Structures are given as C-alpha cells and as structure tokens.
Amino acid sequence: MLKNICVTQLNLLKSATSLQQQVRTTFVLKRKYEPLLHKTNEKPRRMRAKHFIYELVEDTLVKKRPNLEVVLKTFVEGVGDKGDVVSMKPHFVYNKLLLPGLATYKTPENMAKYAKTEAEKSSVQHSSAYAQRTVNMLESIVLAVIMNKDEPWVLEPWHIKASLRKAGFHCKEECITLPKERIEGPDLRKENKEFCCTITINKLEQAKLRCRIHHWSTDPSERLPYVLEHWKLPAEPLLDVGLPEAAATNESAKPV
C-alpha cells in the first residue's frame, strides 16, 4: 500500500525535459545476404538468421550538414551587409549569426523586412564585408620600408606599394596617402624612425599604416646590423612629419 502511494507521488513530481534536442537516429542499412526470391502467388520463404545481418551504408549523424541560408539584419564583418542572403556552415550560422541576433532564417517575409531601404543605401557605411578586416590588419602591422643607403631617394607612394606587396598586402598606388612633408634620404638619422601613412580602401575606409624606414645596401659588408624582431621594439617618430592630411580630417568620422 505504502509502495503504491510512493510511486504515484514520484510520478506527480516528475519533470518534463525542457531542452528538446534533435537526435538523428536514422541509419541506412543493407542486407549482407539477400533472401532468395519466392515463387509467384506463394508465400515468401522463411527468413533465416543470416538474413538479419546488416551492413551499415550511411550514418546520418555523421553526415555533413548542408549550408544554411540566412538573411542578415545588420552589417556583419567578414560576412555581409544588411539584407544580404548568405549561405554558410550551420554551426557558424547558429552560434555566430542566429544566437547573437545578427541574422534570421531566409523567408520571403524576412527578406522583405530586412532589405535595405533607400535611405540606408545612400548612406554607405561599409564598402565590402572584408574591408574592415583589412583595416584591422593594416593597423596592426609595422611596415618595413626598405630604402637604399647609398643612392638618393624621395619617398613616393609606389615605395609603400612595393613594400606592402612584399609584406603580403596588395593595393593600388592611388590608395596610398603619404604625409605632406617630403621624406628624403639616405639619412641614417631616419633609420628605424616611424611615420604614418593612410591607406584608403575602396575610397571609403581608411587605415592608418605605421611605417618604419630601414636602410639597405647592395653590398653585404655595408649593410646595417640586423636587429632581431625590430618591429616589436618601440620606435621614435620621424621628426617634423605629421599625419597625412586625409587621416587627420577623417579621424573623427572613421567608420567603426
């Protein structure tokens, strides 16, 4: 009697699982031994034990999930702009886009709801999904500008362009804005001194690029001694060289 009451009470207190996890339990199997055919209008033969041996064809749990299509609600760096329909890996979409509320599932209603309005289109904030990443990377590096120790030179945008290309960044000459002041050389007082130039991406985003001048001689015996990991050491600014004009004016209006 007592036992019965206990059971009922336990049943009453039992809670339902709140988290319903989807479980994929579909396995595609294949018979190892095919049963023999039976005669027409007769009962099928009795199956033997061996006919119940199966081989696994496919486990749906470990199958690669197809990409998910979502509509972006805002600009997401490295993904796309507002209203863009992007197709990406499901885990990335769930964790980085849907959970933070940056995107919704792709439906005609959502597409209409989050499409860019005319006003938003005219006030462009981002030129492309990856421009901000390029800005971040350009601002994080210290560019070594290798100039000659023996021949006279004046720093020009194509020097920066060639130095950037050696560092793995590709850009056009018209994207580079140098400081107003002429930087001339060779001048060993300018060795390892820092100055800034501005890189304009897609005529919109601006990145402040830190550059340091290093002198290099064709003759190996004339070269300056190598400083290990010089870009990690602090450097003095190049005297009487200010920020490039474009950077100084646009500093406040820089897109974040």
Next chain:
Amino acid sequence: MLTLLSIRALAVRQPTGEALRCLHLTAVTEAARKGTREKARKKKVKVEVKKVGFIPHNQRDKKINVKRADKHVDDSWKQVPKDDVYVGRYYRWPVYTVAEAIQCHRETHHPSMYNVPNASLNVEIELNMQGEKATRFVDNFQRMAMIPHKFHHGEDRKIIVFTKENEEITKAREAGATLVGGVELIKDITNGELLLSDYQFIIAHPNILAELVALRGLMKRKFPNPKSETLGTNLAEMITKFSNGISYSATKDEYQQNFGLIKANVGTLDMDAQHLEENIRFLLQDVNTMRPKRDGRFITRVLLKSAPSSEQLKIDPFVYIPELYDKNVAKASKEARKEAETPEQQAAAAAAN
C-alpha cells in the same frame, strides 16, 4: 565433540593430498616432454633489441613517418578579391601579365630600394610529371631552349663543330663555335691529342657523319643526332642556339614523384620587357614539347623571381602555350616534324653508307 570431529577429518585428508601431488610426476612423461621443449627452444631465434642512442632531430632519417604537403598548390577554393586593397593570404594569388610582373620587380630593384636594376630574372616552372598512366612519370630532362634575344648567361659553353666543307667552317667560326674542323679533327681526337670532355656540345654536319662514327664510343650519348638537334645542315643556327640558348633541367621532387621543377634564367631586368616576354614564350614552348600524351595540364604554375627580393609573381603560361592536350595538334606537329626530318635523315643515312 566438534573439535574431535575436525581433527579426525584432518587426519583422513592428509594422505589423499600426498597422493594427488605425486599423480603427474612420472619419469616417463617428463622425459618425453624434455626433448620437445628443447627443440622448441632451439627453434626460437633470440631477437636482440639493439639500443640506439639519441640521434639529433636534424640527423634523423627524413623519409620515415613524415607527412608532406602536396607541392602542387591549388588555391582555387579561395575567394577572388573584390576590394582594391586586400590581404593576400585570404585570396587567390594574383595572376600578373609578364609586363606587370617585370614592372613589379623593377620597382623593388629600383636604385632607391634594392639598387640592382640589372638583376637576373628567373623563371620557376612547376610541372605535373605524371605520365600517360598514373604510376608512370616523365623522366628528368635537360634541354636547351632557343631564345630570340640573347643575354649574358654567365656560363662557359664550349662547342665543337664537325664539318667537311671549308665554307661552312668559316661560317661556323663566325657563329661562335669554339673549335671547328673536319677529318683532321677526328684524327686528333682518336690520337688523344684533343679531349672531347672539354666541350659541352658537339655539333656535326651530315656530310661528315661516316667518319664521325669512329668517335661514337668516345662521345656516347653526346653523339650528334637530329632528335637533339645537334646534327643538321644549318650549322650557324644550331651554334647560336647552343651558345645563347637557355639551358634548363627539369627535376622531379625527391619525395613527390609527380612534381617537377624547372629553374631557368631568362634575362636581366634592364632588358626590354617585350624581349623578356619573348624569351619566356620560347622557353615555355620548348618545355611544352616534353608534354606527355595525357589529358590535363603539364605546366601547372609559372613564377617570376628575382633575387635579392623574395617576391614570386605568378604569371599565366597559357597565353603562350595550349593549356590542354590536343590530340590532333600533337599529331599534326609530329607529322610536320617527320616530314622535315626525313630529307635530313636520308642525307645522314646516305652519308653513313
């Protein structure tokens, strides 16, 4: 009462235990087993484990247990850049035209930067050495590519030319042969007054072939033949080819048999860009003659390099050569070559007879 019982039980059990113990200890069985075990022991070979002392990592055998990355780089899964400023590592390699690539190298070698405007321009040609079957590979090859615009390649190339006619002797001398001669030269060599090993290239006119056969044993693989274009009537052209041409060799990778690499110098940066492009075109066309008869690309990637800069700029080779194997074209060119060769060969055969 209880204790008494237990003592009795002990007394009863004791003899049974002794009986059990001596059950299997008969001498007969032991002797029988002794022999068989001995045999088995003899059969067993002692495996001696040799102790190996510590080997520094840089001296260890590199062939074992090293997973090597595929040398054929494929970046087609990467994005194509859309921005005008981009980080190279996230995108496909930019493909330059030859003129652009040369301009890029000229920038880094400008007097205001590296100050080596006359640096040599090197071409690295990556090949897919797979033959007609997946398990067969193209052999390493060494060739000479004829180029229209000569430059100072810095090699010392000695050419010996065999011909009978006096006119051709003077012509060959003018073309730049180191030594030109006829039958008397062959005699010198057979007498041992002249060493053939001093000369890298041996060129001959078909009219002297009959006498030249005597030197076949000395020349071995260097013996003039029309296939390697060392035997022919147009001596001057052959001499210019061997004195000015680009000598290159394709080597297969030690660990990856289907990856071949050609490193060749095509000129200097201060040459005209168009001349450099022409040289590259002739080099690529010459490499393409070694293409195996299979589908797919033979030349996979072409890079332009120039020391001291470490930059390598990719160019598109398929502007100059057909990308894919075309059966009909190969057949036609082969026939054409055959037709051109037959008169020469006939002449050579006639001379030999």
